[in-house]
Amino acid sequence: VAKVFIDISVSLDGFAAGPVVSADHPMGIGGRVLHAWSSGGDVAEPQTAPDQDAAQAMFANTGAFVLGRRTFDVGEPLWGEDGAFERPCFVVTGRRGLPLVKGPTTFTFVTSGVAAAIVAARTAAGDKDVCIMGGPAIARQALAAGLVDELRLHVVPALLGNGARLFDADKPQGRFQALGVSQTPLATHLHYRVSMATPAGQ
Amino acid sequence: VAKVFIDISVSLDGFAAGPVVSADHPMGIGGRVLHAWSSGGDVAEPQTAPDQDAAQAMFANTGAFVLGRRTFDVGEPLWGEDGAFERPCFVVTGRRGLPLVKGPTTFTFVTSGVAAAIVAARTAAGDKDVCIMGGPAIARQALAAGLVDELRLHVVPALLGNGARLFDADKPQGRFQALGVSQTPLATHLHYRVSMATPAGQ
Numbered sequence: 001v002a003k004v005f006i007d008i009s010v011s012l013d014g015f016a017a018g019p020v021v022s023a024d025h026p027m028g029i030g031g032r033v034l035h036a037w038s039s040g041g042d043v044a045e046p047q048t049a050p051d052q053d054a055a056q057a058m059f060a061n062t063g064a065f066v067l068g069r070r071t072f073d074v075g076e077p078l079w080g081e082d083g084a085f086e087r088p089c090f091v092v093t094g095r096r097g098l099p100l101v102k103g104p105t106t107f108t109f110v111t112s113g114v115a116a117a118i119v120a121a122r123t124a125a126g127d128k129d130v131c132i133m134g135g136p137a138i139a140r141q142a143l144a145a146g147l148v149d150e151l152r153l154h155v156v157p158a159l160l161g162n163g164a165r166l167f168d169a170d171k172p173q174g175r176f177q178a179l180g181v182s183q184t185p186l187a188t189h190l191h192y193r194v195s196m197a198t199p200a201g202q
Numbered sequence: 203v204a205k206v207f208i209d210i211s212v213s214l215d216g217f218a219a220g221p222v223v224s225a226d227h228p229m230g231i232g233g234r235v236l237h238a239w240s241s242g243g244d245v246a247e248p249q250t251a252p253d254q255d256a257a258q259a260m261f262a263n264t265g266a267f268v269l270g271r272r273t274f275d276v277g278e279p280l281w282g283e284d285g286a287f288e289r290p291c292f293v294v295t296g297r298r299g300l301p302l303v304k305g306p307t308t309f310t311f312v313t314s315g316v317a318a319a320i321v322a323a324r325t326a327a328g329d330k331d332v333c334i335m336g337g338p339a340i341a342r343q344a345l346a347a348g349l350v351d352e353l354r355l356h357v358v359p360a361l362l363g364n365g366a367r368l369f370d371a372d373k374p375q376g377r378f379q380a381l382g383v384s385q386t387p388l389a390t391h392l393h394y395r396v397s398m399a400t401p402a403g404q
Contacts, residue, residue, distance in 0.1 A: 012355075012378060012394075013369030014216040030375075153214075155357075157380055157394055161373035167215030171363035173232075176214060178359055181390055183383040188392060190385075192214075192359060 015163035026074035037186035050182035063128025069093035205351035217365035228276035239388035252384035265330025271295035
């Protein structure tokens, strides 16, 4: 059955991006460390097999992506001529715009909110999954709205101390079911089934 | 070599206690879920071997504990006649008081701060380790002061939505080295070596 999953990296202190996100610092100041596990790491701490598996899981059965406007704005120059995702991508934004085609990747701009973007992505994905890749506000809104089936959370062993938290203002409550974990020097990869229906008990 | 480690449970959204900590809700409202892995779980989700191993690791080579005043105040009625820890315990507090002896456990009240409590605990522990068991402010201050060698973090698969964050106002920066992970339905047990010396890079 096709599912909707969030795939996002956070620091050990819960930040999905460092402060002052900009073209120069697309993950915020200090935030580059968040994606070392997926981008290959460096010589001292290379990517290892569980990192590669986690990176592949973001794409393997994915038919469409959902992302926020800021993620699109800072990511687009980095994603190259083919747009990197090779799938229909739905950008949640307040600004209207014609779809942007970059080779096998299309970016469609959705001005009616996260839920509408997920519906559009589900349709585009057919029997494949929908991946919500962030930013954190988009992921949080989707969780709070009960629209998420699974969470793939990559906890990077660094403290950023500041930035955009994955879990912040919307304060969703819920319990998750552990589906697996792997750990490398670059990240601990956590996989959960999401159940927002049951609020946390006493 | 004797080391200082933090042993603390947090929700997936980073709270080490729910809101409104009181005698009725010693872990805050909704916070009881944070300690299900160590207290035995329930019938639906029983404690399993990795949970028991994690609980034992808090005591196995530990010669003394450090805790905050609020943790002491809400925990003390629950810890029974023998004080539960069977080790010298150092309570960081603003209120002076004579040591409290409960069978094999002694609680000594330290009014000169976290660092002084850790020094006293190190002396009492001899060649054994010192465990900082929280609350979150005590753990954070110890981290920020560079006094912590290892972190044992138990991430419970629930969102509390509110309460006291482990990583909040003091905003320490640093990188951690993964030492191991295990996962059960009740918690993901993360073990890190702490290095606060190197601030997070770009």
